[in-house]
Amino acid sequence: MIFDNVDQDVRFSEEDTQAFRVTSFLPPADHGSVLITTRLPSLREMGQSTEVGILTLDQAQELLSYRSGLYPSSYGRISVPSESGNTSLITYFTDMAKLIQRLGYLPLALVQAGTYIHKTKTGCSKYLDLYEASWTQLAAETPQLRDYENGSIQTTWMISYEHVRQGNRTAGKLLQLWGYLDHQDVWYELFLRGRDGCQEELQELAGSEIIFKRVMESLLAYSLIESPQDKESYSIHPVLHDWCTETISHGQCDLILAAVRIVGTAAPGHSVAEYWLLQQRLLPHADRCVRQIDDLEALHQLESVEASNALHGVGFLFADQGMHAKAEKIYRRALDGYEKAWGPDHTSTLDTVNNLGALYADQGKLVEAEEMYRRALAGKEKAWGLDHISTLSTVNNLGALYADQGKLVEAEEMYRRALAGKEKAWGLDHISTLSTVNNLGTLYADQGKLVEVEEMYGRALAGYEKAWGLDHTSTLSTVNNLGNLYADQGKLVEAEEMYRRALAGKEKAWGLDHTSTLDTVNNLGTLYADQGKLVEAEEMHRRALAGYEKAWGLDHTSTLDTVNNLGNLYADQGKLVEAEEMYRRALAGKEKAWGLDHTSTLSTVNNLGTLYADQGKLVEAEEMYRRALAGKEKAWGLDHRSTLDTVNNLGALYADQGKLVEAEEMYRRALARKEKAWGLDHISTLDTVNNLGSLYADQGKLVEAEEMYRRALAGKEKAWGLDHIFTLSTVNSLGTLYADQGKLVEAEEMYRRALAGKEKAWGPDHPSTLRAINNLRLLNTGRGG
Numbered sequence: 129m130i131f132d133n134v135d136q137d138v139r140f141s142e143e144d145t146q147a148f149r150v151t152s153f154l155p156p157a158d159h160g161s162v163l164i165t166t167r168l169p170s171l172r173e174m175g176q177s178t179e180v181g182i183l184t185l186d187q188a189q190e191l192l193s194y195r196s197g198l199y200p201s202s203y204g205r206i207s208v209p210s211e212s213g214n215t216s217l218i219t220y221f222t223d224m225a226k227l228i229q230r231l232g233y234l235p236l237a238l239v240q241a242g243t244y245i246h247k248t249k250t251g252c253s254k255y256l257d258l259y260e261a262s263w264t265q266l267a268a269e270t271p272q273l274r275d276y277e278n279g280s281i282q283t284t285w286m287i288s289y290e291h292v293r294q295g296n297r298t299a300g301k302l303l304q305l306w307g308y309l310d311h312q313d314v315w316y317e318l319f320l321r322g323r324d325g326c327q328e329e330l331q332e333l334a335g336s337e338i339i340f341k342r343v344m345e346s347l348l349a350y351s352l353i354e355s356p357q358d359k360e361s362y363s364i365h366p367v368l369h370d371w372c373t374e375t376i377s378h379g380q381c382d383l384i385l386a387a388v389r390i391v392g393t394a395a396p397g398h399s400v401a402e403y404w405l406l407q408q409r410l411l412p413h414a415d416r417c418v419r420q421i422d423d424l425e426a427l428h429q430l431e432s433v434e435a436s437n438a439l440h441g442v443g444f445l446f447a448d449q450g451m452h453a454k455a456e457k458i459y460r461r462a463l464d465g466y467e468k469a470w471g472p473d474h475t476s477t478l479d480t481v482n483n484l485g486a487l488y489a490d491q492g493k494l495v496e497a498e499e500m501y502r503r504a505l506a507g508k509e510k511a512w513g514l515d516h517i518s519t520l521s522t523v524n525n526l527g528a529l530y531a532d533q534g535k536l537v538e539a540e541e542m543y544r545r546a547l548a549g550k551e552k553a554w555g556l557d558h559i560s561t562l563s564t565v566n567n568l569g570t571l572y573a574d575q576g577k578l579v580e581v582e583e584m585y586g587r588a589l590a591g592y593e594k595a596w597g598l599d600h601t602s603t604l605s606t607v608n609n610l611g612n613l614y615a616d617q618g619k620l621v622e623a624e625e626m627y628r629r630a631l632a633g634k635e636k637a638w639g640l641d642h643t644s645t646l647d648t649v650n651n652l653g654t655l656y657a658d659q660g661k662l663v664e665a666e667e668m669h670r671r672a673l674a675g676y677e678k679a680w681g682l683d684h685t686s687t688l689d690t691v692n693n694l695g696n697l698y699a700d701q702g703k704l705v706e707a708e709e710m711y712r713r714a715l716a717g718k719e720k721a722w723g724l725d726h727t728s729t730l731s732t733v734n735n736l737g738t739l740y741a742d743q744g745k746l747v748e749a750e751e752m753y754r755r756a757l758a759g760k761e762k763a764w765g766l767d768h769r770s771t772l773d774t775v776n777n778l779g780a781l782y783a784d785q786g787k788l789v790e791a792e793e794m795y796r797r798a799l800a801r802k803e804k805a806w807g808l809d810h811i812s813t814l815d816t817v818n819n820l821g822s823l824y825a826d827q828g829k830l831v832e833a834e835e836m837y838r839r840a841l842a843g844k845e846k847a848w849g850l851d852h853i854f855t856l857s858t859v860n861s862l863g864t865l866y867a868d869q870g871k872l873v874e875a876e877e878m879y880r881r882a883l884a885g886k887e888k889a890w891g892p893d894h895p896s897t898l899r900a901i902n903n904l905r906l907l908n909t910g911r912g913g
Contacts, residue, residue, distance in 0.1 A: 129155065131237040134166040150174075169348060182233035189224060191235065192252075194240025208683075223253040230256060232366040259370075285371055288350040298339075299346040301329045307377030308387035308420055311369035315361040317406075318342045318413070325389025325438060327382070356597050384420040385435060391417050392441030399559065404637050407445055414442050420457060436465030438478050450643045450679055456491075459484050475518070482522050489529050490643075492685040492721050498533075501526045517560070520549040525565050531570050531571050532685075534727040534763050540575075543568045559602065559896055562591040566606050571853035573613060574727075576769045576805060585610045600840055601644070604633040608648050615655055616769075618811035618847045624659075627652045643686065645674040650690050657697050660853040660889045666701075667692045685728065688717040692732050699739055700853075702895040708743075711736045727770070730759040734774050741781055750785075751776045767805055769812060772798045776816045783823050792827075796821045811854075814843040818858050834869075837862045853896075856885040860900060867907055879904045 134150050152160060152170070164171060171177075176425040183191065217732055231237040245255055293300030305327075306314065316337050319326060323334035332339050344362055347353045353364045364372070377383055391413045396403040443458035459480055485500030503523055508519040527542030543564055550561040569584030585606060592603040611626030627648055634645040653668030669690055676687040695710030718729040738753030753774055758769040779794030794815055802813040821836030837858060844855040863878030883900040890897050 129162050131162070131164040131166075134164055134168065134171065148800045149370045169351065183235055183238070185225065185228065188228045188233050188235075188238055192224060192228060192238045192242045195239050196245035196252075213249045220251065223251065223256070227252040227256045227259075230259065230366070234365060234367050237367045247274045260784045264497070275456040277511060282371055282375070285352070285368060286375070288352055289376060290349055292346055292352065296343060296346040298329060298333055298812060299343045301327070302333065302343055302454070303347060303372060304377045304380065305330065305383050305386060306364060306460065307369065307372035307374075308384050308417060309391075310416045311366050312412065313361045313409060314363070315409075315874040318410075319390065321394035321396070321406075322390030323393070325386060325391075325393040327386045330386075357811070371768050384417070385438075385808065388421070389434060391445075392438030395441040395445040396826065397444075400601065401596070402600070402637075404448075407449055408639075410445060411449060411451075414445055417453065418442065418549070419642070421461070431470045432465065436462045436469065436476070436480075439465065440476075440483070443480075444483060450638075452487060452491050452680075455487055456484070456628070459487060469830070473507050473511065475508070475511050475902070478504045478511070479518070481507070482525065485522075485529075486525055489525070489532065492683075494529065494533055494722070497529050498526075501529060503828065515553065517550070517553050521560070523549070526563075527571075528567055531567075531574065533722075534725075536571065536575055536763070539571050540568075541704075543571060556592050557595070559592070559595050562588045562595070563602070565591070566602075566609065569613075571608060573609075573616065573718045575764075576767070578613070578617060578806075581613050585613060599633050599637065601634070601637050604630045604637070605644065607633070608651065611648075611651060611655075615651075615658065620655065620659055620848070621872065623655055624652075627655060641675050641679065643676070646679070647686070649675070650686075650693060653697075654693055657693075657700060659848075660851075662701055662889070665697050666694075669697060683717045683721065685718070685721050685791065688714045688721070691717070692735065695732075695739075696735060699735075699742065701890070704739065704743055705741055711739060725759045725763065727760065727763050730756045730763070731770065733759070733772075734777065737774075737781075738777060741777075741784060746781065746785055749781050750778075753781055767801050769802070769805065772801050772805075772816075773812065776819060778821070779816075780819055783819075783826060788823065788827055791823050792820075809843045809846065811844070811847050814840045814847070815854075817843070818861065821858075821865075822861060825861075825868065830865065830869055833865055834862075837865060851888065853886070853889050856889070857896075860903065863903065863907075867903075867910075872910075875907055876904070879907060 131150055131153070131576070135397065151166065151174070162175075165180075227241065228238065230239060241252075241255055241259075242586060245251065289300065289303060292303065319330065319334040319340065320337075323331070326334050333342075333343055344353065344355070347362075350353060352368065353362050355362050393411055394406075395410055395414075396406050400406065419698055439458050439462035443455050443462055446458060447455035463477065463480045463484065466474060470477055482502050482504040483499045487667045488494070488497035488500060504521065505522045507524060509517065510524055512519050523542050524546040527539045527546060530536075530539035530542060547561065547568060550558065550564055554561050565584050565587040569581050569588060572578075572580040572584060579673075589603065589606045589610060592600060592606055596603050607626050610632040611623045611630060614620070614623035614626060631645070631648045631652060634648055638645050649668050650672035653665045653672060656662070656665035656668060673687065673690045673694060676684065676690055680687050683694070691710050692714040695707045695714060698704070698707035698710060715729065715732045715736060718726065718732055722729050733752050734756040737749045737756060740746070740749035740752060757771070757774045757778060760768065760774055764771050775794050778797040779791045779798060782788070782791035782794060799813065799816045799820060802810065802816055806813050817836050818840035821833045821840060824830070824833035824836060839859045841855070841862060844852065844858055848855050860879050860882040863875045863882060866875035866878060879900060883897070883904060885893065886897040886900050
């Protein structure tokens, strides 16, 4: 005996005239079987139960094909609807798969779709377009199913919804609200944290987890929602979710506003432990909410303070997760609402102005960022005073902006003011204080003050680890910065350890494509290049570049920095055409974004000069170096490492031009200041020592040249290792010197060591490898070999 479609049980709805107690109809026999099909989970207790879930793709394709008139081979010859014309079956079934996925593999939804397609002679692609654009009309025009008692799945859901609403009004209201949240992952904390945004009817839901579960049980009883066994959350089938949005929730702007308020209120700040995990859970709900905001705008409901507060929270959520275009759109709406409700100088208005400034800074829109920060700072100083924590937060942000603009004196002034105020207000170890400590460390790194850098980063890291733990994103950012410091100090093993720790943590916390993750990927690529691991370096830089272009766009400063880095890598690989292409792209973008004299622009100018020198374009190289040097001396001062690197490069160029007096002057200036700033054994110091050795060799000062080369080689072997490409460059130079001195045995030993290392690092066809082969050939020819 079969009882089909038992969807109304008198135990849940005694007033329903259609409801009945199925046990009353069971025969008194002691043999045979009874099969009951139902959407009521409560009937499981009557015997052995089997849940009939969604279909597999193959099952769904067969069902949809059969009901639409597209007969698969088991039914006969395949016929494609006229809409598809000459479209191949592969294309058609690809469209079918998209439709099946959108309908969530739900059998009855697929039957209805197939019935409509069969009746109208349309196709899967057209049906999907209609489904997305005109859901209500499509549902109304779909023929009733003669083999289904209720005629359509929508009728069944409406009956179930009415039963739920009559028995538990809160459950009915929640289902309406759910139409404006994402269909997956609704859990108690969403309402607990977003309680202030809940409508009055849902306040009790947020106030008690017991009540929350009771409401969910009411919805589960009619199979309107699902609850995965492995986590404390609930979901709703995508098609049922569409029905909610288009039917029981449609046009209710108060529900859209409530959804935005719940999500915006629930969005956590950085003071919440593992805030990024909660943010990532909220993102799908935020996405769903903001798609409905245009309906609110038509009714001018976004101008309320409540709506602006909620939008500010959603904007912060998007910004923190790297979704900058969405964040800007939402912040702008929040700002409009605040300005109309409170005026331009209210503190809530100014908070959004400050956040817009931070967003613009992240986007590389530095002029707009400064405008926002200055407006926020002036307003906060007037409203709160000079030392209020909110004022100090904007002071800190303005310092970061000045650092990005290369205004290092102004940046330090802002950071020191912020730090002094925060230490007084919050204490030495507060996370906000530590944030400014970390920023000051980064500024000191830009200024070449390495002792102060290590002190700041060490203090920040210790504080973050104590306050947040090892895996917090703020901790990981400081770990990444410490990696930068070690790389600058030539401590490559320690740098790699820091970068790998930071990368593993960020990938876990933020995901593979978050911009903060990509920052560390890019840094790791630069480190691999310094280590001579060129394949790994290119892999990292390409991953970073693809991610930045997707997240930021082609012309963002972070994208351009990676383009520049990729140019460096190509130059190291001897791919000079590709390198020039990267440098020119980076330079054009940076000049537009930063201006002609920004330090980041000048870095690429310097790199282009080096490339021109490698290409033998000495006039163009000198032009680039002189431009870079003038700009760096103005921005950084005479003793900054970056300035000295360009001084060193200009010395190398003069040597190539045969201007040996000018070359020696540049090298000696660079060496003296590097030894003072970095120490005798720093890798940058050793580069200049090596170059001075080459100059002495060109001048015929062979004893002095050997002294320089040996010092450079000993330092590089210690810092880089025996087989690093930079070490091998000095090995090769020492071989040439020995050959010039007539020490042919020692020369051959050096050349063979250089060749073996370069073949391993670069491969047999790299220009540097080929030059090493040629050196060895010339040596043997000279010996009569």
